Amino acid sequence: MKTNLWTRIRAAGCCAALALALFLAGCTAAASSSTPAPSSSSQALSEAPASQAIPSGEDDTTTAPGVDATENGFTGLTDPTEALSRGLGWGPGTAGTSLKQVAAAASMMDWADENSAASRSADSLNSCLSGWFAGLDAFDQENFAEAWPLIESSAQRILDDPDAQAAWLEDAGVDEVPACSEEDWAAFAGAMNAVVPAPQQ
Numbered sequence: 001m002k003t004n005l006w007t008r009i010r011a012a013g014c015c016a017a018l019a020l021a022l023f024l025a026g027c028t029a030a031a032s033s034s035t036p037a038p039s040s041s042s043q044a045l046s047e048a049p050a051s052q053a054i055p056s057g058e059d060d061t062t063t064a065p066g067v068d069a070t071e072n073g074f075t076g077l078t079d080p081t082e083a084l085s086r087g088l089g090w091g092p093g094t095a096g097t098s099l100k101q102v103a104a105a106a107s108m109m110d111w112a113d114e115n116s117a118a119s120r121s122a123d124s125l126n127s128c129l130s131g132w133f134a135g136l137d138a139f140d141q142e143n144f145a146e147a148w149p150l151i152e153s154s155a156q157r158i159l160d161d162p163d164a165q166a167a168w169l170e171d172a173g174v175d176e177v178p179a180c181s182e183e184d185w186a187a188f189a190g191a192m193n194a195v196v197p198a199p200q201q
Contacts, residue, residue: 077120077128083111084132084144091146101147102165103172105154109180112188118181125191133195146199152189159185 086104090097117125133141158165162177169177 077115077124078111080111080128080132083107084129087144087147087151088136088140089143091143092150097150099168099172101150101154102158102168103174104147104151105158106169106172106174106178108151108188109155109158109178109185112184113178113180116184117187117191118183120187122187122191125187126194129191130195142199145196148192148196149199152192155180155185155189 086100086107090100094100133144136144154165158169158178159180159182166177
């Protein structure tokens with residue numbers, strides 16, 4: 001009788017231990033299943049390389065520096081060197097003067113037209129042309145001063161009667177009659193006359 005009692009006590013203890021073990025196992029499983037999995041966006045952020053960082057929203061675009069129209073040294077006008085240099089290297093009495101003065105006149109008329117000389121201030125034209133003239137040595141300044149009256153007269157003839165000057169222009173290597181207006185030429189010539197001294201007699 002006593003033996004059966006102890007047997008029952010042992011069996012009850014084993015059942016209680018088994019029940020406790022099953023209960024604890026169930027709690028552990030429930031706790032693990034209740035932990036939220038990381039979201040795809042959070043995982044992407046944590047795995048993203050530093051080079052692909054999310055923009056801060058600040059605009060780091062830089063603006064190119066502006067260019068001042070006076071930075072070219074000609075107060076916003078194009079460099080007149082090529083056009084005005086056609087008045088150098090020849091003069092009254094030299095061979096081919098007639099054609100050279102026509103070619104020089106056409107070149108300067110084109111410059112006056114391209115730069116809309118009539119719409120420029122006298123100061124800007126004077127500054128541009130005097131800057132070029134001042135850069136010449138004494139010999140070239142004297143040379144240009146002697147050639148300028150011939151150039152000016154040729155330009156006026158072209159303005160007065162372009163058809164009559166067409167053959168001269170062609171012989172001088174000028175493809176087209178200059179489109180320069182009376183107003184643009186007058187503004188250019190006026191500024192040049194203020195810069196270039198009268199030729200020595």
